[in-house]
Amino acid sequence: MNWQDDPVLARERYHAGVRGRLLRSTLTWGPPFVLCLGALLFFGFDRAVQGGDHGGTWFLVIVLAILTTLFGFQAIGSFRDYVGEPVVARGRVTRRWARSDSFVLKTHYIRLEKQILRGDQIILDGIKEDDYVEATYYPKSAVLVWVEKTDAPKGDAGGDASTG
8 A cells, every 4th residue: 555545644635735725825815904904094094084185085995995804804714714723513415516716726515504615526526415424624714624424313314405
């Protein structure tokens, strides 16, 4: 057996890749968030207190507030997941689908009870609707770290897509 075929090492290697993507997302969206937050504070103070002496307009303040919110949502969520630990959940997959995010990348999703989680084709290979799984994921960004099929809980007939 090759060391690359070891499931424990494969899981750790994939987890390290997910953490790398979270760090990259934090570093990508963090600086624009800090820049827009600083500009929002400066121009908001300029407009509200000083009457717009340095070029602050309410339109500019509103645009900066929107950009700060969008950049902050991405940066803060990725940062909180990067410094936090993944969560483990068990349940039935009620839906599985894929969507093209760009011309090159395709993202795969599962709905685990009421939580929508995103991953890629590698870890979602073999997972289909009505499977019971144990999913390890980061809660703020809903990024899957690992998914494994499990047995259905006792007393559950399974296959009823109308529940959940």
